[in-house]
Amino acid sequence: MPPTIPGFTYHRVPVADGVSLNAAVSGSGRPLVLLHGFPQTHLMWRHVAADLAADHTVICPDLRGYGASDKPAESDGSGYAKRTMAADVVALARALGHDRFALAGHDRGALVAFRAGLDHPDTITHLACLDVLPTLDMWDVLHGVTAAVGFHLYLMAQPPGLPEELIGAAPDAFFGHFLDLWTGDPRAIPADVRTAYLDAARAAVPSIVADYRASAGIDLAHDRADRDAGTRLRMPVAVLQQDWGAALGFDAAARWRAWAPDLRHTTVTSGHFMAEEAPAEVAASLRDLLAR
Numbered sequence: 427m428p429p430t431i432p433g434f435t436y437h438r439v440p441v442a443d444g445v446s447l448n449a450a451v452s453g454s455g456r457p458l459v460l461l462h463g464f465p466q467t468h469l470m471w472r473h474v475a476a477d478l479a480a481d482h483t484v485i486c487p488d489l490r491g492y493g494a495s496d497k498p499a500e501s502d503g504s505g506y507a508k509r510t511m512a513a514d515v516v517a518l519a520r521a522l523g524h525d526r527f528a529l530a531g532h533d534r535g536a537l538v539a540f541r542a543g544l545d546h547p548d549t550i551t552h553l554a555c556l557d558v559l560p561t562l563d564m565w566d567v568l569h570g571v572t573a574a575v576g577f578h579l580y581l582m583a584q585p586p587g588l589p590e591e592l593i594g595a596a597p598d599a600f601f602g603h604f605l606d607l608w609t610g611d612p613r614a615i616p617a618d619v620r621t622a623y624l625d626a627a628r629a630a631v632p633s634i635v636a637d638y639r640a641s642a643g644i645d646l647a648h649d650r651a652d653r654d655a656g657t658r659l660r661m662p663v664a665v666l667q668q669d670w671g672a673a674l675g676f677d678a679a680a681r682w683r684a685w686a687p688d689l690r691h692t693t694v695t696s697g698h699f700m701a702e703e704a705p706a707e708v709a710a711s712l713r714d715l716l717a718r
Contacts, residue, residue, distance in 0.1 A: 428467075428469075428494075428622040428625065428626070429469060429472075429619060430450065430469075431450045431452070431468070431475055431476065431486065432472075433452050434450035434451060434452040434475070434479075434486070435451050435452065436448065436449070436450055436451075437451060437522070439517075439521045440521070441490075441514040441515075441517035441518050442510075442513070442514060444498060445490060445495075445496045445498055445514065446495065447495040447496070448468070448487065448488045448493055448494035448495045449468070449487040449488070449518060450475070450486045451483070451485050451486075451522065452484055453478070453479030453480065453482050453484045454482075454483055455481050455483055456482055456483070456527075456528065456716065457519065457522075457524040457526075457527040457528065458482045458483065458485070458528045458529070458530065458716070459486075459515060459518070459527055459529050459530070460475060460485070460486045460530050460531070460535075461489060461515065461529070461531035461532065461534075461536070461539055462488070462492070462493075462532060462535050463531070463532040463533020463556075463557075463699075464533050464534045464604070464634065464637075465604055465627040465634070466492075466532075466623050466699075467492060467494075467622065467623060468486040468493060469619055469622060469623070470532065470699065470701055470702055471701055472702075473701070473705035474701050474705045474708050474709045474712070477705065477706070477709040478709055478712060478713070482716070485518070485519065485522060485524075487515065487518055488626075489511055489534065489535060489538060489637075490633070491506060491633030491634060492626065492634065493626045493630075497630055497632070497633040499632070500586075500633075500639075505636065506636040506637040506639070507640050507644045507645060507648070508537050508540070508640065508641070508645050508648070509541055509644075509648055512538050512541040513545075515529070515538060516546050516549055525549065526548075526551050527550070527551065528550070528551050528552040528553070528554075529543070529550050529552070529553055529554070530553070530554035530555075530556070530712055531554070531555055531556065532556040532557060532558075532699075532700075533556070533557060533558055536556055536557070536558040537558060537560070537561060537645070539554070539555055540553070540555055540558075540560055540659075540685075541648065543659045543661060543663070544652055544657055547659070547660045551661055552662050552718065553659060553662070553664070554664040554665070554712055555664075555665050555682075556665075556700060556708070557666065557667050557700065558667075559678065559682070560649060560681070560682075561641050561645045562646060562649035562653060564576075564579075565642075567670075567674055567681075568674070569674075569675075572673070572674050578604070578638070579638065579641070581593075582638035582639055583638065583639055583641075583642035583643075584639075586639075589635050589639075590631055593631050593635065594631045597624070597627060597628040598624050598628065602620075602624060605624075605699075608698035608699060609697050609698070609703070610696050610697025610703055611696075611697065611703050614697075614699060614702040614703040615702055658685055659685055659686040659688075662690075662715060662718040663682070663688060663689045663715075664690050664691075664692070664712070664715040665678075665682050665689065665690070665691045666708065666711055667692070667693060668693070668696075668698065669693050678691065678693075679691040690715070690718075692711060694707065
């Protein structure tokens with residue numbers, strides 16, 4: 427059995443036709459949903475979730491296509507759109523009794539959270555995004571050889587077939603590469619958790635690729651439509667990021683401020699997996715957000 431978050435109760439919740447999400451829930455008080463990134467599961471929040479459950483109802487799902495949640499086959503290109511995945515999260519919270527909630531996401535989960543904030547502004551009370559740029563901005567800032575840092579984005583953007591075959595041929599090497607490269611402190615992801623991440627990713631290659639492929643297609647279309655319409659995030663927003671801008675030549679805070687008028691942007695010194703490397707800092711930032 428894979429590890430679980432101690433003290434959390436696990437639920438399997440239907441959120442769409444033929445799709446149920448695995449979710450860990452604990453605590454009481456104002457609800458907060460935490461969305462994981464790549465190549466991880468809800469376990470990445472284990473430290474932060476336990477901390478925040480002291481005064482909040484904390485809900486940690488595996489996203490559609492990841493972990494122990496359902497992994498429907500992609501059919502028309504919208505199955506793993508962030509709009510679809512955001513609707514899953516809203517349905518999950520409502521099924522658990524919460525019509526309004528705060529939302530935080532890391533990496534891929536942050537893109538789902540961002541879309542939820544734009545699509546469901548009366549539902550999302552506060553929004554936190556960890557170590558991403560919005561999809562439209564992400565593609566804008568990748569140029570020349572510096573874009574090699576995002577080689578996986580280009581690989582998984584290719585038409586169905588080749589990416590799945592290549593990754594499926596050596597999934598532990600592929601997913602393990604990111605766990606190793608992006609971790610500032612290897613001790614932050616112990617062996618049992620690393621094994622759980624690799625086991626989950628190995629079983630989800632087609633759906634993980636579909637998630638990324640959507641970000642080179644339908645997600646871009648949705649972001650462009652919102653930018654053209656002047657749609658912005660109406661809730662308080664917190665962004666925690668590594669100093670990507672210094673490395674790739676862009677102003678991360680300015681990129682985010684164009685979407686989020688009520689923004690607090692923080693540059694962190696931990697690695698990409700900050701909720702595991704610096705959980706106290708992340709929990710404090712989320713508490714600060716929820717107090718706004």
